[in-house]
Amino acid sequence: MGRFNLRRIMDKQAQVVMVSSTAIALYGYDQGMMSLINTNYSYLSTMGIDEESPVVGLIVSVYYLGCAVGAVLASRFADAKGRKPGIFACLATASLGNLLMFVAGFGVATTQHAALATMMIGRIIMGLGVGGIDAVVPVYSSELQEDDARGTALAQEFQANIFGLNMAFITNVVITQTLGKWNQWAWRVPIIVMQVYPILLFTGANLLPETPRWCVLHGDNERAKRSIRRVFGPDEVDDRITELVRAHKKEEEEGMATYADMLWPGGLQFHPTVVTVMGQVNQALTGYGAVSVYGPQIFELLGFGVTTAEYITLGNYLFYFAMMTVAWVLIDRVGRRKLMINGAFWLAVSFALLTILGGLAYNRRKLHIPLLATGVPGIVVLYLATSVFGVGWLVPPWLIPTEIYPSTARAQGAAISVIVWGLANFAVTLLTPIGFNNLEFYLFLVFAATNAFAGLWTYLYCPESGHRTFEENQDFFKEAAERGSWIVSRVRDGELQKLPAAEVEDEEGVEVEVAEGDQDRRRKKERRRKVQKKLDAHDETVPLLGRTST
Template structure:
């Protein structure tokens, strides 16, 4: 609503005691009681500080740190930073001559090698859902780490181009699996008061990994042997092994246990996570909500697909497929379109193309190789600054305004770079001012992306889907990210090689289109409740679910009194 500051997900928990008389967990409760009233500007800082300091939240913090260190959930955190430098190393080009600029078809081979890891991630993300449901979030993390480690070892030991491509595909499968299960696990074990903050920290962890990995790889280029490119590939095994080993000691997700009918075990694990007695009112209330949700999910499946409620293997497979189809049925298809569309434009505005091939692109602006590498690292820092700013701006200004502003700023930057590269790329030494102006607008682009199209597409999908379809809706959005990431990685090298300034014009068009699409199709979701989300998307999916949940709670309360 214009003229009214929307209530953020954080602020609705800011009181020390909720309306139901139960004190909230963590930074929304105990931590803010200690601080007292604080200026709104610093609210999100207190939220993050609460995540790090509150003992009830430490299990979540540990997982978050693992995620930052790990090669990702994710866009290949380290791999995005690593590959941009490795692609210009002489030792690497000597071993894999197919990707050398002088080799025939090098643009295609370079794109295939770069994009293969995102294709693997798409495959991994598509298949992780049933693994996480069948074997638990904890064990599926360990499986994903094992696959990722095998891929990293094979990349390090690759002796020819086909082996390297296959190794990156295997490693990508592990990354895609982690990209699904780690955020799911963290959201399931975290106190409600900090889930919104963790959504913003998601993109921050990605960019921190990119920055750190880039500068590590920049340093290894001075090793005058094959270890200059093998060491970065080998080092990414370390955080993977740390995560895999630490996963042994992680608790099972209480929500997964509840979905398996292991209700008392869910209570025990929840009490451990909150570091409170199982009899504590807060633990009991959250446990009751978890059990209600698990029963609601089961009841919803039976209601939507009564003929598939049997326990046979064929019924389970058909039911899994039907769940995906539900995401595109009337009542949910607009939400799915928004989630998948955000991820599409996140890739097609050109961010990964600039990160993967930044040294090459800086070369088209007239910079020598060493300066191109240095500036590639600096623009990653610019993106990090933009992401940090979104910790404050996302809830204050809303998702939609950030997306629109980011699209405009990125489009203008691309157009100016297109004009300068098109006019002066034939003689950069005589036009150094134009070259550095291009670099400056690339910085503007990275800042704008980091503050808008970087974090928002990861935050919105978790907000817009009703609970019964949230897991699959977020999965579709994530898979959209990976498959479009794959396409961008595949087409960018020949695009840059054959068109020069045309690559920037290509991405400028999609920046413009992203703004128009956002203006006409993306609603503001900041601070909206489930019922309000129905009004936003002009359906009644959420309200129907709320009514069903209320009836289920009444039935459970009646059964409890009767017993």
């Protein structure tokens, strides 16, 4: 047992997942942190606003504007200086923003306007850091994982995102119940506790290498070999460095991608950028960003009291965390596309049911309906919607941009993903409290319609990117351009079942045609077989984190 645990800790791919998980937990912590701070009377008084003021949503949402800008700055920095230095710079920025939020309105001489301004600035600066982390970490993680384990790794990392959300919410509940909603430390302590994440990350990231792809991109093949040796083992060095150099030469012929190439119609990377943009837009349209930030208010809308709603929300977040295990079990087995399509369908159904239940709860006294008759089904439906979102929509929109671009555009693609995520969530979190105040339970019907749209768009235009090399995924877009259609079903169902063939010699020296993708998959399968044979010889088990069985 001791040998297994030691091996698991020392495995570099497992360490990549653990460090990346801790980084992504920052975003989850912020969501859980603000959901109860928004209802703290001391906080509202310090900022000079009331609970139903649009400024409450504005304070939450400006964070996402910071994320959008931070994604651009961090991706450029990470491309120039390295993925690891990019992560460190983002952590320092997020930590500074968090400190400003903590001291906002501190001291009797501080005015409400100064407190509000400090909180806004802190939210924006923290957004710069977290947005940068969300842009760089998925790229860093995907470049250090096997092709058939990228989804599992990122899903495990996003499970940590939900851990952060739970940690913040539990901290909030415990301190609020202990100190009360009029105590300033009931909202300041949950803010400063977030500093534990940068401290852990500054320590853990030092254990990891730079990604081999970035090293090859910058002409440092020797450093790339050292990284491969540390992460994948000495037996992998020759094959992997050959593949990376070959891919890089091919990308060099096409030149470095610019944002104009990605955002201008007709640009070489415009098609994958549209897929990236719509993935994040559709994730925002699922409505679950609003559910995670304004969970207590939703359960109040279903008829529960404030304290009861907070405890039910905590149960929802814990259920969310548990169900993320299903996500990382399925995402590399079922695929990204199928999870998103099915997820959008069931979310549409869930929000349609919540519209009915919300309407009954709103008219409960008039119709003489007991609370449990609407409240309990509402809890069940919202818990199920939470699990569906976690399994189907939390991870794929972040994962796909790290898989469909060449190395010359991958960081920019991840940045665009975060920018769109930031702007879309800025709009959703800003408009949600306004929607609750004006549309009430009909807001659920809006989300039912937007989920239907998200599912239809994904079915038509989003290709499967799992169990493919980066180069195979790029071939899909080339074939789509040749066929003049973006509809997935017209481009070999987005499955890339047949790739351009290359002549190779079989064991008897006879030249045969084998698809380039098949060659890659055969080499990787053979490498995994060798590794498994060595492990079996020592009667050990492959570590779970960062791996999938073959």
